[in-house]
Amino acid sequence: MKRVLSxxxxxxxxxxxxxxxxxxxxxxxxxxxxQVHELGGRSVWLVxxxxxxxxxxxxxxxxxxxxxxxxxxxxxxxxxxEMLIRELGPAVSALLTASRAGASHSAExxxxxxNEQVEALEMSAGDPYADLVAPRxxxxxxxxxxxxxxGTVAATASAVLVxxxxxxxxGRAFMDARYVDGWDxxxxxxxxxxxxLYIPLAAAVAGxxxxxxxxxxxxxxxxxxxxxxxxxLLIDLTVSLAFQFVRL
Numbered sequence: 001m002k003r004v005l006s007x008x009x010x011x012x013x014x015x016x017x018x019x020x021x022x023x024x025x026x027x028x029x030x031x032x033x034x035q036v037h038e039l040g041g042r043s044v045w046l047v048x049x050x051x052x053x054x055x056x057x058x059x060x061x062x063x064x065x066x067x068x069x070x071x072x073x074x075x076x077x078x079x080x081x082e083m084l085i086r087e088l089g090p091a092v093s094a095l096l097t098a099s100r101a102g103a104s105h106s107a108e109x110x111x112x113x114x115n116e117q118v119e120a121l122e123m124s125a126g127d128p129y130a131d132l133v134a135p136r137x138x139x140x141x142x143x144x145x146x147x148x149x150x151g152t153v154a155a156t157a158s159a160v161l162v163x164x165x166x167x168x169x170x171g172r173a174f175m176d177a178r179y180v181d182g183w184d185x186x187x188x189x190x191x192x193x194x195x196x197l198y199i200p201l202a203a204a205v206a207g208x209x210x211x212x213x214x215x216x217x218x219x220x221x222x223x224x225x226x227x228x229x230x231x232x233l234l235i236d237l238t239v240s241l242a243f244q245f246v247r248l
Contacts, residue, residue: 011201011231014129018137018201021129032135039101039136039200040143047147048154050096051089055155056162058088059174063167073163077173081156085177086184089152091236094195096151097144098228102203105136106224109207110217118208128208136200144196145189187243194235202227 059073062080066073109132112118118128160171206224210216 025130035139051151052158055158074173078176082179090191093148093151102228105203110210110220140196
């Protein structure tokens, strides 16, 4: 029970402290730009290549299901595109980002903690929440939505290519947006912004609580990735259930 409360509560406490420190001390924008590059620039190829494979696999699955039920995979294109925009694109892109950026943030902050660099920062009148956590949070809120857009584009392009080349059907059917409306974009947007906020917070909780030596850094890295990934899945489920509840 203690671990469950810590999983849900610690990132919330971290967010409150970060907002308060950022409002009081200001946010170092040079460090924020560096973190945008760290999270977004260094994750872009992982997200785009992963989503491209994911889009190709989805088309193959759609083709197998279509052969059993309706006989024409192109008919599934518009529904597939809506599902990609609303559900799969945000969730899978966020998970891929959590696996790389979550590990990077956790390891970096854990190393600073065990080497007492965080204490040194505090002794020199710095604030770890404003100087270390706030730039990562801003980078997550900005970077994860951008990565999700690029990942969704990559998945759509691979779906079109596989459908056209491997399945010999009109791949443009998988770019048909007839079922996509503003609510779908809102649902997808809430998911990626929520994940972008949660990933750096979960990583910061794991990293700043690390104590000991190299073993503690490894444990914090694993803990940060697990917490960030589970948090993204929870956000995905919560937003989907909320909008299903109001039938949107």
